[in-house]
Amino acid sequence: MSIVDNLQRVRETLREATLAAGRPLGSVRLVAVSKFQPVAAIVEAAAAGQVDFGENYAQELRDKAELVATPIRWHFIGALQRNKVKYLVGRAWLVHDVDNLALAEEIGKRSGGSPTGILLGVNIGEEPQKSGVLPANALDLAEAMTRIPGVELRGLMCIPPAVDTPEAAAPYFDALADLAERGRASGLPLHELSMGMSHDYGVAIRHGATLVRVGTAIFGARPPRTAP
Numbered sequence: 001m002s003i004v005d006n007l008q009r010v011r012e013t014l015r016e017a018t019l020a021a022g023r024p025l026g027s028v029r030l031v032a033v034s035k036f037q038p039v040a041a042i043v044e045a046a047a048a049g050q051v052d053f054g055e056n057y058a059q060e061l062r063d064k065a066e067l068v069a070t071p072i073r074w075h076f077i078g079a080l081q082r083n084k085v086k087y088l089v090g091r092a093w094l095v096h097d098v099d100n101l102a103l104a105e106e107i108g109k110r111s112g113g114s115p116t117g118i119l120l121g122v123n124i125g126e127e128p129q130k131s132g133v134l135p136a137n138a139l140d141l142a143e144a145m146t147r148i149p150g151v152e153l154r155g156l157m158c159i160p161p162a163v164d165t166p167e168a169a170a171p172y173f174d175a176l177a178d179l180a181e182r183g184r185a186s187g188l189p190l191h192e193l194s195m196g197m198s199h200d201y202g203v204a205i206r207h208g209a210t211l212v213r214v215g216t217a218i219f220g221a222r223p224p225r226t227a228p
């Protein structure tokens with residue numbers, strides 16, 4: 001299957017899930033996760049109309065952004081270290097997995113005049129080995145993030161625990177959606193929900209995702225990490 005065929009299929013699944021959820025078409029944005037994929041694959045997807053691309057490594061995003069001429073909206077979806085923020089600011093349209101104030105402050109400090117969009121990463125399954133703020137502390141942290149100059153908090157992000165079937169992740173997607181709803185009820189700008197990957201984005205959409213991060217279903221298996 002070619003990237004163009006894969007994209008077509010993913011868009012169709014996205015559309016069906018959006019309609020099945022009774023949500024308006026266009027309320028879910030597809031982020032094509034291009035980590036480790038060559039620039040040629042990005043160019044091919046962009047030529048087929050794909051706009052949003054996600055990367056996990058800051059230097060890789062920077063390098064690819066230099067090489068791709070097509071206008072692309074870059075998303076940074078990986079774990080971010082403070083000393084790598086400089087590679088992203090001015091390039092990433094949204095940084096998905098910000099889970100502490102120091103990181104948000106660093107992004108804000110480097111953003112200069114135009115604020116960088118961020119999402120708060122939540123450890124929704126409360127897994128000890130995972131990053132992300134615990135759900136019980138998420139809204140306080142979100143509130144603090146709204147007061148940091150240079151960043152614009154737009155929502156929440158999660159990677160649910162590994163489960164046997166896509167449907168089994170639904171309670172975690174619901175939990176993130178509930179958290180965002182409670183935040184909005186107290187005035188927090190938690191409009192975006194970044195959740196769902198190749199194996200479960202249909203379920204995530206039915207449970208409220210506004211951003212799905214889909215890699216292998218579009219690009220096929222990831223090659224080993226190399227320079228772009």
Ligand SMILES: *Cc1c(COP(=O)(O)O)cnc(C)c1O
Pocket residue numbers: 033035056077078159197198199213214215216217
């Ligand atoms: C790699 C990655 C994805 C994409 O995963 P696929 O299973 O290839 O769709 C999505 N989100 C995050 C945070 C990732 O690291």
